[in-house]
Amino acid sequence: MTKNKILIQLAITIILIISGFILSRHFTQIRSEMDSTLNLAAIQEARLELVELQNVRKNLEIDYKNLRKELNDLWYEVIDADDDEQLELLYKLARTREIAGLTEVKGNGVIVTINDKENYDPLSDPIQSLIHDQNIIYLVDLLVDNGAQAVSVNDLRIVNSSQIFCIGTTVLCNNQRTIPPYEIKAIGPQDQLKAALDADPLYLKLQKEPYSVRFSSVLVNDLVINEYETIGTITKDIEYLKIATDYEIPKK
Amino acid sequence: MGIFKQDNQIKGVVMRIKNSIIKYSAITIIAVILGIALALQIKTSNIAAHESIDLTELQNNVRSYAEKNAELNDRNKELYSEIEKLRNAQLEGDINYQDILAEQERLSVFAGLTAVQNSGITVTLGMAGQSMITDSYIRFVVNELNALGAQAISINEQRKVATTEIRASSENIIINGVAYPRSEDFIIKAIVPPEQQDSIVLALETLKNALKEQIDSEQQIEMIISKEQKVVIPGLNEDSIAYKTNLLNPAEDNE
Known part of the structure; x- marks a missing residue:
């Protein structure tokens, strides 16, 4: 009888403790509900702001293309059409811009999309299930080694001065924050690129359990790859490079 | 009862x-x-x-x-x-017309067409004994230098640009279409911000130790890192394979 009583009292005590816990959580919840309503409003506001900024970006890009064309046409208008030296100089400048990655280009290629493991759990999933800077660099190298002539990561053109590295949970590319999924575009020999991607041992391994990294590659015709956007930073990108004289250049 | x-x-x-x-x-x-x-x-x-x-x-x-x-x-x-x-x-x-000339000069440096010089770092990379170096070790060093802010890099006097291939065949490593024997040392040069030379050397030493730990003792990697007062990095010829653009068309065409 006494044993039963103790059991019942114990059960009631446990129930009361849990009730107390729930009640306190509930009050905290009620208090934070006002914040949550504010949160929803802030999310809505941020979404609208983002859409607006995306539209502004599109217009800025269109303006840039028009201005660039205008400047180019203007140079051909102002130079002496009979002066071969001047024409050659303009041609050289256009060619240099092209090989430096400063022009938007189009061609047949591949789009590779990589993403972290779905519902990644830091407690049970291996760290390799997350996409890091090295995973992206690895893919860029793989594509270049297989003949890619232009590459971009989340629409940021990879040029000589491009740096890809992790800062906290985001990957910085060309000094811009990028978030997964990472879309790597490459224009190059499609069959060779596809074969290299399909047979790559690292990504074959990462797609399997326990890593389960999301990976896909698709061949695309007339793929457009952006120009290197941050024109203003070129001066900074070559800040420490002094032109070497012929006398200083080592013989190969 | x-x-x-x-x-x-x-x-x-x-x-x-x-x-x-x-x-x-x-x-x-x-x-x-x-x-x-x-x-x-x-x-x-x-x-x-x-x-x-x-x-x-x-x-x-x-x-x-x-x-x-x-x-x-x-x-x-x-x-x-x-x-x-x-x-x-x-x-x-x-x-x-000097404006076009100046722009051409600036972009040539950016594109890697022009030879450049300044203070920097040299890394000599090789393998002990009979082992042959793999392309991935060269890529590790080059990518690390890139992430550390190197503004120009060369491997065995081949300018590294965005589309430079570093690919191993059985006996050689192909860089910009030129083959270099895997049994020989590779010299990687980089021009880096002068005030960061020391920290870059330190980061490369850390990379060296990490690479040494990855490789078994019979295949020991040898990496000599040194600061240089002056490093000269050659430009890449415009007709180099790394600058091939035969598959690229201007995007505004046919739009």
Whole structure:
């Protein structure tokens, strides 16, 4: 009888403790509900702001293309059409811009999309299930080694001065924050690129359990790859490079 | 009398059992309700946490877009003023071709067409004994230098550009289409910000130790890192395989 009583009292005590816990959580919840309503409003506001900024970006890009064309046409208008030296100089400048990655280009290629493991759990999933800077660099190298002539990561053109590295949970590319999924575009020999991607041992391994990294590659015709956007930073990108004289250049 | 007493005892036992059942049932029901309440509570907390992450991500995106848009706006302004300047020069009949020459020179340096020099770092990479070096070790060093802010890099006097291939065949490593024997040392040079030379050497030493740990003792990697007062990095010829653009068309065509 006494044993039963103790059991019942114990059960009631446990129930009361849990009730107390729930009640306190509930009050905290009620208090934070006002914040949550504010949160929803802030999310809505941020979404609208983002859409607006995306539209502004599109217009800025269109303006840039028009201005660039205008400047180019203007140079051909102002130079002496009979002066071969001047024409050659303009041609050289256009060619240099092209090989430096400063022009938007189009061609047949591949789009590779990589993403972290779905519902990644830091407690049970291996760290390799997350996409890091090295995973992206690895893919860029793989594509270049297989003949890619232009590459971009989340629409940021990879040029000589491009740096890809992790800062906290985001990957910085060309000094811009990028978030997964990472879309790597490459224009190059499609069959060779596809074969290299399909047979790559690292990504074959990462797609399997326990890593389960999301990976896909698709061949695309007339793929457009952006120009290197941050024109203003070129001066900074070559800040420490002094032109070497012929006398200083080592013989190969 | 005896039968009556026995009957009462049985009734008492039945009552006690009944009471116990009622008590336990009540406790069970309360416990189930509390369990459900607890689960709901945790679920609500998770939703709130998710909302908070969602907002932070959105705000980061907004900030990133705003920064980028400001930069693009400046770029357009710069281009616009360049057009205006050229138009004025056209009207005044005073075209300055030096502007194109200066731009050509600047972009040639950026593209890697021009040889450059300044203070930097040299890394000599090789393998002990009969082992042959793999392309991945060269890539590790080059990518590390790149991430550390190197502005120009060469491997065995081949300028490294964005489309430079570093690929191993059985006996050689192919860089910009030129084969170098895997059995020989590779010399990697980089021009880096002078004030960061020491920290870059330190980071490369860390990479060296990490690579040494990865490789078994019979295949020891040898890496000599040195600071240089002057490093000269050659330009890449325009007809190099790394500059092939035969598969690229201007995007505005056919649009």
